[in-house]
Amino acid sequence: xxxxxxxxxxxxxxxxVDDVTLRVARGEVLGFLGPNGAxxxxxxxxxxxxxxxxxxxxxxxxxxxATQSLEVRRRLGYLPENVPxxxxxxxxxxxxxxxRLKGVPARERTRALDRVLAQCGLVEMRRRIIGQLSRxxxxxxxxxxxxxxxxxxxxxxxxxxGLDPGQRQEMLELVAGMRAHKTVLLSSHVLxxxxxxxxxxxxxxxxxxxAQGTRExxxxxxxxxxxxxxxxxxxxxxxxxxxxxxGLAPRREPGSDACAVRLVSEEQGPALLAALVGEGLPIATxxxxxxxxxxxxxxLVRDAAA
Amino acid sequence: MSSRLLPLLWRELESLxxxxxxxxxxxxxxxxxxxxFGFALxxxxxxxxxxxxxxxxxxxxxxxxLLLVPPLVTMRLVSEERRSGTLxxxxxxPVRDGEVVLAKFLGALVFQAFLWAPTLLYIRIxxxxxxxxxxxxxxxxxxxxxxxxxxxxxxxLFFSTRTSNQMVxxxxxxxxxxxxxxxxxxxxxxxxGLLGRALGSISMTGHFAxxxxxxxxxxxxxxxxxxxxxxxxxxxxxxxxxRRWR
Numbered sequence: 001x002x003x004x005x006x007x008x009x010x011x012x013x014x015x016x017v018d019d020v021t022l023r024v025a026r027g028e029v030l031g032f033l034g035p036n037g038a039x040x041x042x043x044x045x046x047x048x049x050x051x052x053x054x055x056x057x058x059x060x061x062x063x064x065x066a067t068q069s070l071e072v073r074r075r076l077g078y079l080p081e082n083v084p085x086x087x088x089x090x091x092x093x094x095x096x097x098x099x100r101l102k103g104v105p106a107r108e109r110t111r112a113l114d115r116v117l118a119q120c121g122l123v124e125m126r127r128r129i130i131g132q133l134s135r136x137x138x139x140x141x142x143x144x145x146x147x148x149x150x151x152x153x154x155x156x157x158x159x160x161x162g163l164d165p166g167q168r169q170e171m172l173e174l175v176a177g178m179r180a181h182k183t184v185l186l187s188s189h190v191l192x193x194x195x196x197x198x199x200x201x202x203x204x205x206x207x208x209x210x211a212q213g214t215r216e217x218x219x220x221x222x223x224x225x226x227x228x229x230x231x232x233x234x235x236x237x238x239x240x241x242x243x244x245x246x247g248l249a250p251r252r253e254p255g256s257d258a259c260a261v262r263l264v265s266e267e268q269g270p271a272l273l274a275a276l277v278g279e280g281l282p283i284a285t286x287x288x289x290x291x292x293x294x295x296x297x298x299x300l301v302r303d304a305a306a
Numbered sequence: 307m308s309s310r311l312l313p314l315l316w317r318e319l320e321s322l323x324x325x326x327x328x329x330x331x332x333x334x335x336x337x338x339x340x341x342x343f344g345f346a347l348x349x350x351x352x353x354x355x356x357x358x359x360x361x362x363x364x365x366x367x368x369x370x371x372l373l374l375v376p377p378l379v380t381m382r383l384v385s386e387e388r389r390s391g392t393l394x395x396x397x398x399x400p401v402r403d404g405e406v407v408l409a410k411f412l413g414a415l416v417f418q419a420f421l422w423a424p425t426l427l428y429i430r431i432x433x434x435x436x437x438x439x440x441x442x443x444x445x446x447x448x449x450x451x452x453x454x455x456x457x458x459x460x461x462x463l464f465f466s467t468r469t470s471n472q473m474v475x476x477x478x479x480x481x482x483x484x485x486x487x488x489x490x491x492x493x494x495x496x497x498x499g500l501l502g503r504a505l506g507s508i509s510m511t512g513h514f515a516x517x518x519x520x521x522x523x524x525x526x527x528x529x530x531x532x533x534x535x536x537x538x539x540x541x542x543x544x545x546x547x548x549r550r551w552r
Contacts, residue, residue: 045394048398049397049398050394050397050398050549051549070400070402073398073399073400073401074400076398078395078398080391080394080395080398082391084390084391084392084394084395085392085395086321086390086392088320088321088324088325089317089320093320097313097316097317098399100309100310100312100313101310101313101314101399101400101401102399102400103309103310103400145395
């Protein structure tokens with residue numbers, strides 16, 4: 001589990017992380033979203049013990065990152081942004097070095113290496129020199145390093161940057177597959193990826209946490225939960241009148257055949273549809289109005305900027 | 307020795323021995339040490355102890371090797387890792403900053419021992435020509451080389467922890483080395499008083515002239531090198547930890 005409480009980090013006058021509180025439970029993949037310079041990487045560097053916090057506290061798997069840094073790092077697999085790797089080492093040599101460094105016992109090392117090489121699709125690349133690998137394979141080596149000691153907590157900073165669409169999909173499937181038995185914090189700019197791989201989302205801007213929760217919770221917080229869109233081709237006026245007649249307040253673009261209306265409960269939907277059809281309205285569309293994570297994210301960031 | 311020090315040291319040695327710079331340093335070193343031996347033979351006048359003293363203590367080529375090699379070996383040890391970002395990967399593994407510093411220091415020392423090892427052949431050559439070198443003098447000369455190399459390697463490593471630019475690290479370390487060599491020579495005599503005596507007591511050439519090149523072991527001198535090296539290694543560790551204070 002990852003626990004962050006009122007975490008603040010200042011660099012002289014700049015407050016890079018400002019009173020951030022968040023929690024990632026075992027079995028969760030938290031998508032950590034934010035524009036460049038939002039404070040994602042600084043938060044991650046505090047969690048990995050690379051930087052200390054100015055105030056507040058953080059725990060990884062029950063260990064305080066400030067006072068039990070070595071214990072934290074034993075339980076953590078970390079894939080930093082841009083995946084810095086030594087260019088002169090061979091893949092298997094580097095992973096073996098990292099396994100030794102992370103205390104994987106000698107008798108388990110070969111098995112651990114075989115496991116991560118297979119998991120990350122590196123079996124055929126094991127003897128290649130890292131400096132000669134493509135960006136995608138370097139990313140995989142970084143992920144294999146994060147996984148080699150089979151840590152309970154994973155922190156992945158922009159793991160899909162520089163990958164082609166196929167590699168990106170594979171990486172996300174790999175991360176999604178870890179949900180069941182690991183705690184994962186995944187930082188990304190790409191909202192679609194976060195939507196696909198993460199169970200919860202935290203949005204940060206200028207060091208401050210704007211929102212966190214499941215997509216449904218964020219939607220509810222953003223005020224579109226329970227809205228439906230109804231389209232009656234060439235009968236927009238009649239549709240609006242019928243909705244108003246039932247005490248609802250439809251939103252409609254002038255001249256449009258589509259109305260958006262908020263329902264009191266989800267159960268109200270089928271009854272309303274039946275009633276509208278019963279009145280002879282040509283209903284072509286009746287669907288819950290949802291917003292993409294991107295819309296929610298952009299609204300939150302825009303609101304915060306305002 | 308912690309279980310993490312060995313893999314760290316092994317990785318450092320791989321990195322040092324597989325870098326092209328290692329072979330440039332090795333070539334320069336072999337050329338300089340060859341000149342140094344030739345110089346010692348020509349000026350030694352057939353006296354074995356004088357030849358060895360010139361080859362392993364008094365000669366200009368000897369000091370060129372001793373001052374130049376540590377900055378070249380240490381300049382990239384931390385600065386390159388900082389520049390490329392691999393330092394973050396290393397320090398977020400379950401290792402202590404001190405273990406990283408110690409592994410890099412020992413790796414650099416082992417590499418330099420590898421550089422100096424062929425110079426034993428020159429001593430063997432002297433024996434081949436019927437000269438019998440004093441084993442004590444040879445041993446203490448190499449002890450002196452080890453002491454100075456350890457001190458200057460720790461200093462070079464310290465500069466490497468302070469910057470992400472290898473050249474800045476190398477030039478800073480070389481400047482310090484030249485100052486350490488030249489300052490006691492320039493500031494000597496009674497008219498410089500306490501400063502002259504203080505610098506005289508840390509004079510590397512003075513240590514060779516007074517002890518190492520004469521087959522003597524002075525515990526005071528050894529304590530200075532040991533203490534200086536340990537102190538610099540502590541500074542290196544603090545310098546790595548400095549990211550936490552910024």
